[in-house]
Amino acid sequence: MSTQSTPRFSARVYVAGDNIDTDQIIPAQYLNLVPTNPEEYIKLGSYALSGLPDGCAPFVPPPGPRSPYGIVIAGRNFGCGSSREHAPVALGAAGVRAIVAESYARIFFRNAVATGECYPFETAVRLLDRFQTGDEAEIDVPGATLTNRRTGEVFKLQPLGAVGPVVAAGGIFAYARQAGMLK
Amino acid sequence: MNGMTITEKILARHSGRDRVSPGENVWVEVDVLLTHDICGPGTIGVFRREFGPKARVWNREKVVIIPDHYIFTADELSHRNVETLRQFTMEQELAYFYDPGTPGYRGVCHVALPEAGHVRPGEVIVGTDSHTCTHGALGAFATGIGNTDAGFVMGAGKILLKVPETMRFRFDGRAPDYIMGKDMILKVIGDIGFDGASYAAMEFSGSAIDALSIEGRMTICNMAIEAGGKNGIVAPDQKAVDYVRARTSKPFEVVTSDPDARVASDRVYDAAALEPCVAEPHLPSKYALARQRGDVKLDRAYIGSCTGGKIEDFVAAARVLKGRKVAIDTFLVPATCEVALALIETTIDGQSLVEVFADAGCLDIAPPSCAACLGGPIDTFGRTHGSEVVISTTNRNFPGRMGSKQASVYLASPLTVAASAITGRITDPREFLKQVHP
Numbered sequence: 001m002s003t004q005s006t007p008r009f010s011a012r013v014y015v016a017g018d019n020i021d022t023d024q025i026i027p028a029q030y031l032n033l034v035p036t037n038p039e040e041y042i043k044l045g046s047y048a049l050s051g052l053p054d055g056c057a058p059f060v061p062p063p064g065p066r067s068p069y070g071i072v073i074a075g076r077n078f079g080c081g082s083s084r085e086h087a088p089v090a091l092g093a094a095g096v097r098a099i100v101a102e103s104y105a106r107i108f109f110r111n112a113v114a115t116g117e118c119y120p121f122e123t124a125v126r127l128l129d130r131f132q133t134g135d136e137a138e139i140d141v142p143g144a145t146l147t148n149r150r151t152g153e154v155f156k157l158q159p160l161g162a163v164g165p166v167v168a169a170g171g172i173f174a175y176a177r178q179a180g181m182l183k
Numbered sequence: 184m185n186g187m188t189i190t191e192k193i194l195a196r197h198s199g200r201d202r203v204s205p206g207e208n209v210w211v212e213v214d215v216l217l218t219h220d221i222c223g224p225g226t227i228g229v230f231r232r233e234f235g236p237k238a239r240v241w242n243r244e245k246v247v248i249i250p251d252h253y254i255f256t257a258d259e260l261s262h263r264n265v266e267t268l269r270q271f272t273m274e275q276e277l278a279y280f281y282d283p284g285t286p287g288y289r290g291v292c293h294v295a296l297p298e299a300g301h302v303r304p305g306e307v308i309v310g311t312d313s314h315t316c317t318h319g320a321l322g323a324f325a326t327g328i329g330n331t332d333a334g335f336v337m338g339a340g341k342i343l344l345k346v347p348e349t350m351r352f353r354f355d356g357r358a359p360d361y362i363m364g365k366d367m368i369l370k371v372i373g374d375i376g377f378d379g380a381s382y383a384a385m386e387f388s389g390s391a392i393d394a395l396s397i398e399g400r401m402t403i404c405n406m407a408i409e410a411g412g413k414n415g416i417v418a419p420d421q422k423a424v425d426y427v428r429a430r431t432s433k434p435f436e437v438v439t440s441d442p443d444a445r446v447a448s449d450r451v452y453d454a455a456a457l458e459p460c461v462a463e464p465h466l467p468s469k470y471a472l473a474r475q476r477g478d479v480k481l482d483r484a485y486i487g488s489c490t491g492g493k494i495e496d497f498v499a500a501a502r503v504l505k506g507r508k509v510a511i512d513t514f515l516v517p518a519t520c521e522v523a524l525a526l527i528e529t530t531i532d533g534q535s536l537v538e539v540f541a542d543a544g545c546l547d548i549a550p551p552s553c554a555a556c557l558g559g560p561i562d563t564f565g566r567t568h569g570s571e572v573v574i575s576t577t578n579r580n581f582p583g584r585m586g587s588k589q590a591s592v593y594l595a596s597p598l599t600v601a602a603s604a605i606t607g608r609i610t611d612p613r614e615f616l617k618q619v620h621p
Contacts, residue, residue: 019377019466021581028557029586031221032253032260034267035330036228051583077378080411081581082557083313085225085329105411106382107313111329171331173233 009097010138010149011070013131014059016052018075022082022108024051026090035089044086045093057133060094067094071139071146073131074101078120079108085115092117098139100146100157102126113163116171121146122158130155141168186441188349189418190384193324193438197307205348205447213245214323215301216336217310219292220250222329224267226311229334240275241340247279247301248272249292254283254552258560290519290551293317293405293489297397298521300431304419305438309333309342314489314578316407320400321427322419322437327408347413348447349384349440350375354391358454361613363499364395364402365491365576365596369460370452372410373470381411383447386440391454392417397426398495405490406578409467459611461574462594465582473599474611482571484509484604485585486597487516487549488556491576494525496597501536503601503615504543510607513545514565516554523551545604558586567592574603 030047033040046065049072050058060067072091078101079087088111091099098119099112112120119141127146131137136149141164144157160167169175176182187195187202195202198209218226230238240246248268253261265283272280279301281289289295293314296302304322308315311333318325328342336342352371372379385407392400400417407415417423418439427435461476463469486492486500497517517523526536526548537548555565556577567573567590575585580592595603598612605615 021579023557023579023581023584027583028559029561032258032264032560034224034228034264036225036232051588053582053588077381077411080377081313081408081579083311083315083327083329084222085311085331088329103378103381105378106413107327107329110332114329114331172335173229173331 007142008138008140010136011097012068013071013073013133013135013137014069015128015131015133016072016074017128019077019080020074021080022084022087025049025079025087026084027051031084031086033086035086041089041093044090045095048090048094067096070095070097071137072096072099073127074099075126075128076102078104080105083107085111088112088115088117100127113166114172116167116169116174119160119164119167121160123155124158125155127155185445186443188384188386188444188446189322189416189438189440190324190349190386190414191346193305193307194344194346203346205346207346208343209346210341211307211344212341213309213336214306215308216246216333217292217296217308217312217315218248218333219252219312220261220264220268221252222311222333223248224264225330226333226337227267227271229331230337233334234338238338240277240337243276244278245340246277246337247296248277249281249289249295250283251291251295252553252557253559255550255564256560256562258562261560288520290517291489291492291553294493294518294522297321297401298430298519300427303427303431303433303435304423305436309336313408314405316412316415317401317405317489319404319407319414319416320397321423322417324414324416326414345382347382347384349386349444350380350448351386351388351446351450353389353449353451354387354454355389355451356391356453356455357394358391358457361459361598361616362454362457363596363598364399366457366460368403368406369462369467369470369594370457372406372468374450375410377409377466377468378411380407382413385410385412385415387415387417393420396495397423398493401493402490406467409578459596459599459613461599461609462580464580464591464593467579467594473595473609476609479593479609480572481511481574481603481607481609483511483573484513484600485555485565485573485575485577486600487514487518487554488577489518490578491597492516492518492522494522494529496576497522497526497536498529499597500601501531501539503598503612504605505531505534505539507543507605509544509604511604513604514549514555515540515545516549516565517551519551523548555585557584574600574609576600
């Protein structure tokens, strides 16, 4: 529910790999935290991507609880594994506004949209070697473009379609109310 | 007009339509909403936030709560979460809550749900757990969802679903006795890849599937998600109907695929040619033959979970372990209380499974729960804390999945895990089964 409906935003980029599973996004030992409790929501953010293998740059450096990275760039099958909604919640709570991946596991994609935590953009081009962790990038949400400010390269993303307004509203319930589908 | 697959037929019937096609979005009536201790409290949080503090669930008999993940731990938040479920159950007068610490406790939800008669052919089951796809083994449409979707279902009783295309996997012939459901599904995932069935229904059929027990079919459908599948499904036969009738008196309607149903792909396997296998770290799709990995030295063996902790799984392990000794720490976690009881009551040549495992030098059998399958709180039984190399009957081997990021997990059938426990290296169970059945 952290996403605001800004059509365009800039953030630093964190580059992850293929098959980033939900245990790497939020290790199971933190699933005792309940996302709808505000204090625990913030804590979940502080553990975002803490399951990445040793040697990866820390996604949430101490003291936390927010990450300096607002955009995650990944390869194939991002969010595979568990249906834990803690995964998009942890990313959103850490300050992630958008993920740009070649493909998503379906439950993660749906959870990202349903919660409105982050925009799940898809890219037809593999971007892992076109960005470095720490690069400044800009996303134009309605235009579906990603710009690497360091290199000046502009990448066309797949349009979000019906998913965009749902995330912008802050999730399916907020969207349904805005659209008059729910009281 | 072409026919429909079993998955399409179930979704059509539950959306009030004559037919549906892959790619269509439809509102589907839900028969069972399953949740547990790690996603239940968040689901309840969404339900209350969105429907109001005084809202009632849409149907008190269709919400089934089975705590199973973090049960035997000193972790206070985990206890609080179970208490949240308990309070909610009382407040909402839910019909089905399997409460830890009481005789009603059952254990791992995906084994408990069918055991307790909540899985019926032709129905729609959604659960806040990705392995909800297990229940396709009895011919239901079953899939995993997140808390927000589950919160909606809790209040409204329906869910918007995209009709998946169907990928069909047929196993012809007869599987040898050293091949289990786990070998079959790891072969499929190895072939199509970890995202090879993204958003697809995986339908399993053929004489070797027909020959499997319901538990064997559960092992296969359980891991559909490990290829990205939306659901796994097996057309119900008499065996499935008998299993369900023995556990519930609720009516249900058996649904099967039309012969002329259109599918996205068809793969055919010769079951007789399958060999015992493992999935190497750190993906379930890293397929290798057990006999070609004999150089991998192991620290631990683990038998448990929704995919590998059922009665049949322990019987298989006992076939190998009887009269032999394990060389490494061997952890046994029955999925449910019913399985735990069966370990006492089931005998091989007059010896109970409990005795077989004790004589073999396995660690004391743990109480039923998800335990170390997904790591869990730090005091979880069997959790890895260092660079252990583990062979396990569970369903995932991502980095850190069983606790420690430095650990390496190999997935295998209970037969292969038991054989490997004896030698302390990855071992093809034929090395031992030959001696049992000369």
